[in-house]
Every structure is written in C-alpha cells, then in structure tokens.
Amino acid sequence: MVDLCTRxxxxxxxxxxxxxxxTTALAGRAAAADLTVSLQGGPLGEAIKTTLxxxxxxxxxxxxxxxxxxxxxxxxxAKVEGGGNTWDVVNxxxxxxxxxxxxxxxxxxxxxxxxxxxxxxxxxxxxPCGLPSVIYNTSLAYNNAKMTTKPTSxxxxxxxxxxxxxxxxxxxxxxxxxxALMADGVPRDDVYKVLATPAGVDRAFKKLDExxxxxxxxxxPGQSRQLxxxxxxxxxxxxxxxxxxxxxxxxxxxxxxxxxxxxHTDYWAVLAGxxxxxxxxxxxxxxxxxxxxxxxxxALAISVPNSEAVALVPAELRPNLSALPSNxxxxxxxxxxxxxxxxxxxxxxxxxxxxx
Amino acid sequence: MxxxxxxxxxxGSVSASExxxxxxxxxxxxxxxxxxxxxxxxxxxxxxxxxxxxxxxGMLLSRSxxxxxxxxxxxxxVAALAGWTPAKEIPPQVYPALVExxxxxxxxxxxxxxxxxxxGTPGMRALMMKTRSRLQGAAPSDARKALTGISPKWDTMExxxxxxxxxxxxxxxxxLTALDxxxxxxxxxxxxxxxxxxxxxxxxxxxxxxxxxxxxxxxxGFPFAFLAATSSDRVSRILLFTVLLPFWTAMLVRAxxxxxxxxxxxxxxxxxxxxxxxxxxxxxxxxxxxxxIALIHIFLPYMxxxxxxxxxxxxxxxxxxxxxxxxxxxMAFRRVYLPQVVPGIGAGALLVFIQCLGVFVVPAxxxxxxxxxxxxxxxxxxxxxxxxxxxxxxxVILLLSVAVLYALYVRLSGKSAMVLG
Numbered sequence: 178m179v180d181l182c183t184r185x186x187x188x189x190x191x192x193x194x195x196x197x198x199x200t201t202a203l204a205g206r207a208a209a210a211d212l213t214v215s216l217q218g219g220p221l222g223e224a225i226k227t228t229l230x231x232x233x234x235x236x237x238x239x240x241x242x243x244x245x246x247x248x249x250x251x252x253x254x255a256k257v258e259g260g261g262n263t264w265d266v267v268n269x270x271x272x273x274x275x276x277x278x279x280x281x282x283x284x285x286x287x288x289x290x291x292x293x294x295x296x297x298x299x300x301x302x303x304x305p306c307g308l309p310s311v312i313y314n315t316s317l318a319y320n321n322a323k324m325t326t327k328p329t330s331x332x333x334x335x336x337x338x339x340x341x342x343x344x345x346x347x348x349x350x351x352x353x354x355x356x357a358l359m360a361d362g363v364p365r366d367d368v369y370k371v372l373a374t375p376a377g378v379d380r381a382f383k384k385l386d387e388x389x390x391x392x393x394x395x396x397x398p399g400q401s402r403q404l405x406x407x408x409x410x411x412x413x414x415x416x417x418x419x420x421x422x423x424x425x426x427x428x429x430x431x432x433x434x435x436x437x438x439x440x441h442t443d444y445w446a447v448l449a450g451x452x453x454x455x456x457x458x459x460x461x462x463x464x465x466x467x468x469x470x471x472x473x474x475x476a477l478a479i480s481v482p483n484s485e486a487v488a489l490v491p492a493e494l495r496p497n498l499s500a501l502p503s504n505x506x507x508x509x510x511x512x513x514x515x516x517x518x519x520x521x522x523x524x525x526x527x528x529x530x531x532x533x
Numbered sequence: 534m535x536x537x538x539x540x541x542x543x544x545g546s547v548s549a550s551e552x553x554x555x556x557x558x559x560x561x562x563x564x565x566x567x568x569x570x571x572x573x574x575x576x577x578x579x580x581x582x583x584x585x586x587x588x589x590x591g592m593l594l595s596r597s598x599x600x601x602x603x604x605x606x607x608x609x610x611v612a613a614l615a616g617w618t619p620a621k622e623i624p625p626q627v628y629p630a631l632v633e634x635x636x637x638x639x640x641x642x643x644x645x646x647x648x649x650x651x652x653g654t655p656g657m658r659a660l661m662m663k664t665r666s667r668l669q670g671a672a673p674s675d676a677r678k679a680l681t682g683i684s685p686k687w688d689t690m691e692x693x694x695x696x697x698x699x700x701x702x703x704x705x706x707x708x709l710t711a712l713d714x715x716x717x718x719x720x721x722x723x724x725x726x727x728x729x730x731x732x733x734x735x736x737x738x739x740x741x742x743x744x745x746x747x748x749x750x751x752x753x754g755f756p757f758a759f760l761a762a763t764s765s766d767r768v769s770r771i772l773l774f775t776v777l778l779p780f781w782t783a784m785l786v787r788a789x790x791x792x793x794x795x796x797x798x799x800x801x802x803x804x805x806x807x808x809x810x811x812x813x814x815x816x817x818x819x820x821x822x823x824x825x826i827a828l829i830h831i832f833l834p835y836m837x838x839x840x841x842x843x844x845x846x847x848x849x850x851x852x853x854x855x856x857x858x859x860x861x862x863x864m865a866f867r868r869v870y871l872p873q874v875v876p877g878i879g880a881g882a883l884l885v886f887i888q889c890l891g892v893f894v895v896p897a898x899x900x901x902x903x904x905x906x907x908x909x910x911x912x913x914x915x916x917x918x919x920x921x922x923x924x925x926x927x928x929v930i931l932l933l934s935v936a937v938l939y940a941l942y943v944r945l946s947g948k949s950a951m952v953l954g
Contacts, residue, residue, distance in 0.1 A: 252916070279644040280640075280645060280919075281643075393819055400898075518656065521918050528905070529728055529731045529734070530728065
C-alpha cells in the first residue's frame with residue numbers, strides 16, 4: 178500500500194515536472210523568436226503568413242514566427258495586461274488601431290523609418306500607431322449569372338421591385354448605417370456629418386426599416402459569398418476583395434459596384450514595449466515594399482497601400498483594386514474615429530432594432 | 534469526513550477506559566492516513582480547479598463592480614470632485630486638477646479612463662482624447678479658460694458628472710447597464726431610452742430558447758431512451774450509436790449542415806417545391822425554428838444518455854408488478870416508472886439547459902437577429918468594444934440566473950441530494 182502510494186506520488190511528481198518543463202520550454206521557444214507577428218485568422222492571416230512572413234524569414238535568416246489570433250483587439254489587450262505578451266507586430270483593423278493606440282497597447286510608429294512610405298496612397302493620417310497594411314472596400318456585390326440589369330447604387334440595393342429577393346449585410350451598425358444614408362440620397366462625402374447628428378441616425382434606421390424583411394445578416398464575410406452563390410440572396414453588401422477572390426477560386430461570376438463603396442484600411446501596429454523593435458521595423462519595411470506587397474495583393478485580390486505594387490499585379494486584377502485612384506475617387510473612406518466614438522451607443526441601438 | 538466525527542461521539546460517550554482509548558487512537562491514526570491519502574489524491578484536482586477556474590472567474594466577476602480606471606488616471610480630479618454634487622456649482626479647483634492629471638497620467642491609464650467614461654456617457658472618450666492632445670502636456674495658467682476653450686463641454690455639468698460617477702472604487706454602473714438601467718445626472722436609477730434596451734430582452738431570449746430546446750429534447754429523447762433501454766442488446770446498441778454519431782462531428786459542422794437542408798435553395802425547400810406542396814420556398818432558416826432544431830440535434834445525446842442509464846437500472850418487473858396489482862398502463866407508468874426516471878430527467882434537462890445558455894456560434898449561423906443570446910453580447914463586449922466591466926456584469930447576471938433557477942429546481946423537485954444526477 179505504502180509502496181504503491183509513493184510510486185504514485187513519484188509518478189505525479191514526474192508528470193508535474195514534465196508539465197513544468199514543457200511549459201517553460203514552450204515559453205522559452207516563443208521568447209526566443211526574433212519576431213512574432215500576430216495575425217487575424219481566416220484568409221487574410223493565411224495569405225500574410227505565406228506571402229510576407231515566410232519569405233521575410235527566409236530572406237532575413239531571422240526566426241520570425243506568426244501567431245493566430247481568432248479574436249480582435251480584446252485578445253491583444255488580454256495579452257498585454259496579463260504581462261506574458263510575446264507578440265511584437267500585429268495586423269489590426271482601423272478601429273482596433275485607434276483603440277489600442279489610445280490605450281497605450283501599441284507604440285507610436287516612426288514612418289520616416291519606412292523607406293517606401295512616400296509611395297503610400299493612404300498615409301497613416303491621425304493613426305500615430307498604425308502603418309497601412311491592406312485596403313479593401315465594402316461594396317454592393319451581385320451574381321451576374323442571375324441578373325439581366327445590374328444594380329449600380331445603394332438605392333438599387335433597396336429596390337426590391339426591380340430586383341426581388343433578399344440581400345445580405347454585415348450584422349453591425351458600421352457600414353450598414355452609412356449604406357442606408359447613401360441609399361436615402363445622402364452624398365457619400367456627407368455621410369459621417371449626417372450620421373453624427375441624432376436626426377441622421379434616425380434617418381438611417383428609418384431607411385433600414387424599409388429593407389428589414391429582406392435582409393439576411395452575415396457575421397462572417399464567407400457567409401455573404403455563400404449566400405450569393407446559392408441564390409439565397411440576390412445582392413450583398415460585402416468586402417469586394419472577397420468577391421474577386423471567390424470569383425477566381427470558385428469560378429463564379431459576381432460583380433461589384435465601385436460607386437459609393439466604403440473603403441477600409443487595416444494597419445500594422447507594433448506592441449508597446451516590444452523587445453524586437455528594430456526587427457519589427459525591418460519586417461514593416463519588407464511588408465510595405467512594392468514587390469512582396471504585390472504578391473499579397475495578388476494572393477487575396479486585395480489592395481496594398483504602396484502605389485507601385487499596382488503595376489506588379491496581373492493586369493486583370495488591377496481595375497478591381499480598391500486603392501486605385503480612380504476607384505478611391507468614387508468611394509468614401511470609412512471613418513474609424515467616428516466609430517470609435519459612437520460604436521458602443523450605435524451598436525446597442527442597432528441590436529435592439531434588429532431584434533424587434 | 535463525517536464518519537470519524539460521529540465515531541468520536543459514540544466512542545467518547547461509551548466510556549473513557551484505557552483499552553478503549555488506545556483502540557480509538559489507533560483507529561484514528563489509521564483513518565488519518567487514509568484520509569490524508571484521499572485528500573492527496575484529490576489535491577491536484579482541487580488546485581487545478583482553483584487555479585484555472587475559480588481564480589480567473591472570480592477575477593473576471595470582480596470586474597463587474599470594480600471601478601478603478603478613473604481614480605487611477607485622474608486622482609487629483611477625483612479628489613477635487615469628492616464633496617461635489619451635481620446640484621452645486623462646478624468647483625473651480627477641478628479645472629487645474631484635471632489639467633494636472635492629464636499631464637501626469639501615463640497613456641495606458643489615461644486611455645483606460647477615457648474608455649471607462651465613454652461607457653457611462655457617450656462622447657466622453659472623444660472629449661478626453663481631444664483635451665489631452667490639445668493640452669500636449671502644457672500647464673496653462675488659467676486652467677478653466679484653457680479647458681473650456683478646447684471644448685465648451687467642460688463648462689457644462691455632463692463631463693464632470695461622468696467623472697464623478699466613475700470615481701470608484703466600486704460601482705453599480707455595469708450591473709445597471711446589464712439590466713438596461715442607468716443613473717441620470719442626479720444619480721437616480723432610470724431605464725435607458727427604449728431604442729437602447731437590449732440586455733433584458735437578450736436575457737429573456739436566452740432562457741426562452743434554452744427552455745424550449747430542453748423541453749423538446751426531453752419530448753424526443755424520452756421515448757427514444759425508453760426504446761433503447763428496453764429493447765434487445767443489439768437494437769439498443771444500434772440506437773445508441775445513432776445518438777452518438779453526431780458527437781463525432783464538430784458543432785460548427787452540424788450547424789452548417791442544417792443550413793444545407795433548411796435554406797431557401799436547400800434540400801427541404803427543393804423537395805417541397807418539386808412535390809408542388811408550396812409555391813414559394815419557405816423561410817426555414819434565420820429564425821428561431823432553425824436555431825431550435827439545430828440545438829436539439831446538437832444536445833439530444835446529453836438528454837438521451839442520462840435517461841438511458843437511469844432507465845436501464847429499472848427492472849421490468851416493476852411495471853409487471855404494477856399491472857398485476859391492477860394498474861392500467863398509464864397509471865403504472867405515471868406512478869411506478871416515471872418517479873424512478875426523475876433523476877435521469879433532471880440530469881438530462883440540466884445538461885441540455887445549461888449548455889444551451891452558452892452557445893453563440895449556432896445562433897449566429899442559423900438564427901435571425903432576434904435569436905442572439907447573452908453569450909453573444911458577452912463576447913462582443915470583451916472583444917469588440919473592450920468594455921470588460923459590462924461583459925463581466927452580463928456574466929454575473931447569467932451566472933446568477935442559472936443559480937436561481939437551479940435553486941428553484943432543487944426546491945421544486947424536493948431532492949436536495951440530486952446534484953446534477
């Protein structure tokens with residue numbers, strides 16, 4: 178009995194020791210990396226991994242690893258607050274960069290250290306912590322195979338007589354309220370001015386009431402494409418690069434409108450207190466260089482901020498790039514600062530409205 | 534644990550003679566060793582539970598009432614506002630105090646404070662950020678003029694009330710918000726405007742869906758488990774296999790496969806259209822119906838298995854005996870069989886119900902905008918809005934509601950010993 182017991186205890190001790198060793202080895206491994214890049218899951222993260230992180234690792238001979246982050250800025254904040262942060266560089270959405278910068282999670286960037294920054298079509302403007310990484314639009318997408326007349330505006334998105342059937346939109350006030358106002362006749366340059374007033378918000382929700390029975394809400398952009406492909410919806414307000422990418426991989430014939438599209442920007446950000454700042458800048462330089470950026474641009478049919486990358490992508494992709502000056506002139510830039518200031522209140526109102 | 538204690542009483546009361554004492558000491562010694570071994574065996578589990586379960590959950594829940602962001606970032610302002618109530622004039626010393634705090638607060642703390650103020654008063658985040666960036670560390674001689682010059686809002690109560698209400702260290706702000714309530718400028722608790730009331734409805738929805746799914750799963754699972762428990766070994770094995778089969782695929786896959794069946798261009802609508810039963814495809818998806826079907830499918834095994842294991846232990850003789858004593862089948866079932874299955878029903882219902890409260894992927898895929906439960910909002914506030922206080926408060930509400938329901942259930946079923954079957 179005693180014998181058995183001590184043996185059991187020894188085994189437990191062994192297991193605990195092995196566990197501790199294992200975790201310290203893991204932690205040691207992560208800390209030993211020269212640079213850790215945190216990416217959103219999904220196609221964008223995968224594409225960045227293969228087109229930027231891997232080639233950079235091979236070229237620089239540095240131990241550069243990437244880490245998936247299924248969650249948004251919350252995961253980054255949890256890491257920083259937990260004290261065990263191993264991330265150096267993250268790719269983040271516009272809103273997240275502003276939030277993270279305000280909260281001191283991200284470090285201020287010195288764009289003078291980015292050699293190709295003067296070629297950027299979108300500068301970092303009032304985002305002292307962000308360096309633009311990819312650019313894409315929320316556009317009106319439709320299935321050419323099922324249309325005789327093509328929709329051209331958000332007003333057409335609301336026109337259920339000419340185009341009967343359902344439409345899908347993202348389940349979030351961001352983008353949806355802007356689109357509703359444009360459908361109601363607000364010029365794209367005035368959208369945020371109108372939306373900043375209580376009357377403007379009321380107007381957007383009133384317009385949405387009209388279309389509500391015909392809306393399917395998507396939570397993942399993949400859903401919006403699937404809904405179009407299966408014929409569940411006739412139109413969708415969704416990311417244009419996803420549509421081009423879907424056309425390429427699934428051999429579908431989806432079209433998009435560029436007029437009144439909403440342009441979004443993702444950013445690179447460096448975590449405050451990163452021990453590998455010099456390498457982080459090396460990586461950012463590599464990632465914003467025209468050649469590697471063009472590979473990413475082609476891989477996802479997405480725009481990159483470096484204007485010289487446009488010439489390096491296949492000709493058939495070029496007219497679709499949302500960062501093309503002629504396309505940007507027809508679109509409105511998503512005002513992330515507006516959303517940082519209003520997201521909480523508007524999302525509550527949006528959820529309450531949607532649940533009615 | 535109870536055994537040695539009661540032994541002590543009985544032994545002690547018999548007599549205090551020498552042999553008894555020694556016997557008692559020996560017994561205690563031998564039992565102590567066994568006890569220590571038992572404690573030693575469960576110790577790793579207890580430590581594990583405390584470390585990965587109780588401590589983090591406790592820390593998270595404490596966020597729902599703790600309110601330290603503002604006092605940490607703006608200590609002087611909080612002190613200057615200490616004696617102030619909104620009925621009085623704005624005290625002049627708060628202006629230099631705020632300028633001083635803004636100048637000295639580290640960026641991270643200041644950002645936290647601005648985000649906290651925003652949760653109580655929309656617009657405060659922008660105001661704080663603007664004020665900080667305009668001041669740029671300068672210390673103007675006339676603080677009041679400088680601040681009101683940056684934004685006339687500093688001349689009104691609103692901003693100061695917001696800071697005052699967030700002065701900590703404890704707050705009911707998040708818990709009130711989680712119940713669609715808030716404090717007005719004078720500190721009175723009132724309901725928020727109608728178009729911003731989301732959480733009470735979400736709580737009701739969460740529990741409504743869980744109730745429906747549990748009831749329907751019981752309705753479906755009971756006859757099935759009965760059949761499996763009473764048929765031959767071979768048949769029952771096949772039946773159980775069919776219940777367990779869905780377990781082998783991920784929840785996400787099961788939810789998505791329902792969308793293949795239910796969508797407008799899906800298999801069911803296709804069949805109905807071809808058979809001429811309907812003219813227009815039916816809206817089977819993006820509603821409560823699709824959500825409940827998928828949830829029942831996913832959680833049915835949790836209902837069937839406890840029922841089956843309980844039913845398996847009920848000898849068939851009981852029903853026969855009841856019949857031989859003159860009970861009709863329904864009477865025999867109700868008076869003899871059902872009471873014996875109650876523990877299984879309780880365990881199955883609890884398992885299904887509690888799991889239903891926690892799902893948020895399935896509603897996002899199959900439900901409509903009116904089917905999003907509390908877990909969705911918890912994830913949303915943790916991750917998107919970074920309002921962890923509110924997320925914690927919503928978790929507290931969810932946890933408390935479950936506890937209340939569970940207590941009610943134990944009370945009603947009259948069996949305190951029935952802890953999760």
